[in-house]
Amino acid sequence: MMENPKLRSLLNDWLPEATIDDMQEKMENGELSSKELVLLYMNRIAEVDPAIHSVLELNPDALHIAAALDVERREHGARGPLHGIPVLLKDNIDTHDKMHTSAGSLALEHSIAPEDSFVASQLRKAGAVILGKTNMTEWANFMAIGMPSGYSSRGGQVLNPYGQGRFHVGGSSAGSGAAIAANLAAVSVGTETSGSILNPSCQNSLVGIKPTVGLISRRGIIPISYTQDTAGPMARTVKDAIYLLSALSGTDARDPVTLTNTSLRGEDFSRHLDPDGLQGAKLGVPRDPAYLEELSDEKQELFEQCLNQLKELGAQLKDVGIPSAEAEWGYDVLTYEFKSGVNAYLSQLPSTVKVRSLANVIAFNKHHMERTLKYGQEVLLESEETSGSLKEKEYISALEHDQYMSTEKGIDFALKVHGVEALVFPHDHGSDLAARAGYPSITVPAGYTSDGEPFGLTFTGTVYSEPILVRLAYAFEQATKVRKPPVLEVASMRGKRA
Numbered sequence: 001m002m003e004n005p006k007l008r009s010l011l012n013d014w015l016p017e018a019t020i021d022d023m024q025e026k027m028e029n030g031e032l033s034s035k036e037l038v039l040l041y042m043n044r045i046a047e048v049d050p051a052i053h054s055v056l057e058l059n060p061d062a063l064h065i066a067a068a069l070d071v072e073r074r075e076h077g078a079r080g081p082l083h084g085i086p087v088l089l090k091d092n093i094d095t096h097d098k099m100h101t102s103a104g105s106l107a108l109e110h111s112i113a114p115e116d117s118f119v120a121s122q123l124r125k126a127g128a129v130i131l132g133k134t135n136m137t138e139w140a141n142f143m144a145i146g147m148p149s150g151y152s153s154r155g156g157q158v159l160n161p162y163g164q165g166r167f168h169v170g171g172s173s174a175g176s177g178a179a180i181a182a183n184l185a186a187v188s189v190g191t192e193t194s195g196s197i198l199n200p201s202c203q204n205s206l207v208g209i210k211p212t213v214g215l216i217s218r219r220g221i222i223p224i225s226y227t228q229d230t231a232g233p234m235a236r237t238v239k240d241a242i243y244l245l246s247a248l249s250g251t252d253a254r255d256p257v258t259l260t261n262t263s264l265r266g267e268d269f270s271r272h273l274d275p276d277g278l279q280g281a282k283l284g285v286p287r288d289p290a291y292l293e294e295l296s297d298e299k300q301e302l303f304e305q306c307l308n309q310l311k312e313l314g315a316q317l318k319d320v321g322i323p324s325a326e327a328e329w330g331y332d333v334l335t336y337e338f339k340s341g342v343n344a345y346l347s348q349l350p351s352t353v354k355v356r357s358l359a360n361v362i363a364f365n366k367h368h369m370e371r372t373l374k375y376g377q378e379v380l381l382e383s384e385e386t387s388g389s390l391k392e393k394e395y396i397s398a399l400e401h402d403q404y405m406s407t408e409k410g411i412d413f414a415l416k417v418h419g420v421e422a423l424v425f426p427h428d429h430g431s432d433l434a435a436r437a438g439y440p441s442i443t444v445p446a447g448y449t450s451d452g453e454p455f456g457l458t459f460t461g462t463v464y465s466e467p468i469l470v471r472l473a474y475a476f477e478q479a480t481k482v483r484k485p486p487v488l489e490v491a492s493m494r495g496k497r498a
Contacts, residue, residue, distance in 0.1 A: 002043055007036060015040050016183050017485060020085055020240045023186065027073065027084055034066035034073075034084030038129055041086050045132075045184045048488055052159045054179040056091055058132040060098050066129045081243040081270075083127035088188040090176050091133045091155075092140060093231065094220035095120045099130075103222045104138035104152025106372050107355045107364040114350055117220025118252050119189055119231050126247040131185050134175030139380070140193060141172040142224050142338055147375040149199075150174030160203060161486040167453045170200025176234050177204040181486055187235040187244045193224045193334065195431035197232045198443050202427045202456030205445045205483050207241045207473070209233045210431070212464050213438035214260045215245075217252035223341035225334050227399065228435050236483065238444065238474045242269045245466070263464050275478045277471035279314035283459075284420035288325035291429045299455055302447045303426035306457045306476075310424065313479050320418045322433070324405040329432065332398035335379075339388045358384050406437035412462055421468055425458045434460045442466075442473040445483035 002008040010032070014022075026032035042058060049055050059065075069084045078084070089095065092103040094113030102108035116124070123130055135155035141147065149171025150158030158174040159165035161182040170177055173190025177200030180188050190197040192210045201208025209232045216231050223229055233244035246269045251258045285307060295303065311317060342358050355361055362380050365372040386392065410433055414423055423430065427443075434441045439462055446457035457476065459469045477483075 007040055011040050011043060015044065017236070018186075019237055020081055020186055020243055023085060024078070024081060024083070028078070033070045034129060035063055035070055037084065038062050038066045038086050038131065041131060041185055048182050049179070049184060051488070052161050052165070052178050052182060053156050054135055054158050054175040054182065055088065055184060056133045056135050056155045056175070057099055059130055062086070062129055062131050069127055069129065072127070079127040080247070082123070082247050085128050085187070086131040086185045087123055087128045087244070088131055088134050088176060088179050088185040089120065090173050090188070090190050091136050092191060092222040093117050093119050093189060095130060095133075097130070099133055101133070101222065102154055103140060104136045104154050105361065106153045106368060107361050108353070109154050111349055111353045113220065114348065115220065118217035118250070118255065119248055120220070122248050122250060128247070134173075134179050134188060136175055137172035137196075140191065140196060140222070140224050142193070142334065142383075143377055143379050144375040145378050150178075151375070153372045153374065161488055162205065162454055163452050168203055170203035172196040173200050173234065177201055177206055177208075180204070180206055180234050180236060182488060183236070183485070187233060187240050189231055189244070189248070190234045191221055191229065191231045192435065193228045194435035195428050197234060198428040198431045198441055198458060201234055201443050202458070203454055205448075205454035205456075205486075207233075207235050207238050207445070207477070208443045209241050209245055209466075210434065210441045211245065211249070211466060212261075212440045214257040215264060215440070215464070215466065216248045217250065217255040217258050219252055219254045222345055223338070225337045226341060227333060227337065227403075228438065238442075238470070238477045239270070239273060242273065242470060245269050261464060264466065267467070269466065269470050272467045272470040273474045274471050275475055276314075277475035278310060278479075281315045281422075281472060282420045283310065283315050283317050283472070284320035284414050284418050284423045285317055286322050286325065286414065286423060286425065286430065287319045288322055290325040291425055294429070295426055296449075298449050299426065302449070302455045303457075306426075306446050307424070309480060310476065313475060317424075318418055318420055320414045320420065320423070322410055322414050324409040324433070327405050327409075329402075329436075330398060332394055333402055335383050336386050336390060336392060336395035336398075338383045339386050340390055343388055402436040406433050407439075411437050411439055411460065415462055422459050422461045422465070422472055425460060427456050428458055430458060430460050439463055440466050440469055442469045444473045444477045446480070447482050448484075
């Protein structure tokens with residue numbers, strides 16, 4: 001319980017569903033400082049997080065950073081919408097401060113990055129307060145077959161705040177999703193290789209943006225894949241997610257894919273927030289069994305309700321086929337790229353970090369197997385068997401296959417042949433296709449099953465089509481407003497970390 005009566009009242013009555021605009025209004029009016037906002041979230045984390053295990057550590061400098069930003073606001077005004085706003089980062093995103101970056105692995109639990117990632121640098125430039133690091137599926141779910149999403153040897157098992165942990169929490173940005181659903185910060189940053197932003201966003205009734213690979217630099221993010229990795233926002237509203245997306249995007253010569261972004265450099269995505277954005281929109285609905293067969297009857301009904309809502313809001317819907325829907329997809333690209341990327345990342349860490357290669361990680365895990373190998377490390381071992389040089393024929397063939405089948409025989413085919421501007425998928429069911437293409441998707445809360453499990457609707461487009469997706473997602477959100485906060489029965493969810 002907070003001693004300060006003003007903060008105690010805000011903690012209980014205002015903070016749980018406050019938006020970034022709400023926070024900025026109070027800070028501009030002098031009703032609340034960034035330092036007080038950080039204190040509010042720190043108290044909420046202490047109260048709620050023991051039940052869901054979503055936050056690994058807090059930034060010991062957060063209060064001082066917030067206080068300095070308060071001084072700057074008084075003397076020079078706010079830098080922008082993120083000035084003084086607390087943000088959580090996934091534990092694979094480097095911060096050069098007193099926090100660690102470990103990808104959930106005990107092998108890196110004491111590792112402090114030699115410099116800020118591009119993401120952290122952009123946040124600091126925008127005036128955000130990096131509040132802490134979130135738990136995640138260890139090595140971004142590229143360690144073991146059968147490891148549950150949200151589990152790491154460093155942080156234990158993240159639980160979904162909806163349904164007292166009965167529902168899948170989503171991965172691998174599980175902590176980033178659960179924390180924002182439980183309102184332990186204003187917004188968070190997750191990362192995705194294939195579904196790791198979209199899936200936990202759907203599962204935690206959040207807005208998740210998986211941007212085009214190239215919109216946000218990946219420098220300073222512990223990698224899986226050169227061709228599929230990206231960071232992205234996770235938030236309770238489209239507008240909050242867009243504030244974060246605008247701050248994070250930018251070109252970086254040290255990540256050459258960002259130099260392909262010629263149309264959205266310096267873009268303020270908030271200008272695409274149009275509540276009437278679905279009027280006249282032409283949307284494709286993939287009806288291929290690959291995107292629908294895993295849906296329960298109840299979720300299928302929810303999806304059909306969403307499609308009817310889109311029509312009522314003025315959208316023109318067309319059933320579309322995707323030629324590659326039944327293609328044989330493998331994970332060879334990730335298997336080969338992981339070793340190369342991780343070895344490069346680990347080799348650049350300070351000499352105090354003794355784990356310098358994927359082989360070292362595997363050896364560390366074997367030496368501490370009671371703590372580190374609850375689910376094994378089969379995926380790490382498979383990647384270690386590759387050369388790390390990326391010149392194997394199997395890799396190059398798989399890469400060409402994925403690029404062609406996901407774009408020219410995938411998303412771009414559906415958009416061009418059927419004359420639509422975006423595709424609509426239930427929940428996160430098109431995430432793997434968009435991931436292989438490097439194309440953007442936005443998911444928004446779209447309902448709940450009868451037992452309270454969140455359900456999402458995902459809009460997917462072609463390369464750098466974020467403005468279109470923002471318009472569509474915002475219009476759907478504003479018209480439906482179905483999201484409701486979880487009922488946090490803290491006492492019933494408490495327990496030892498898994």
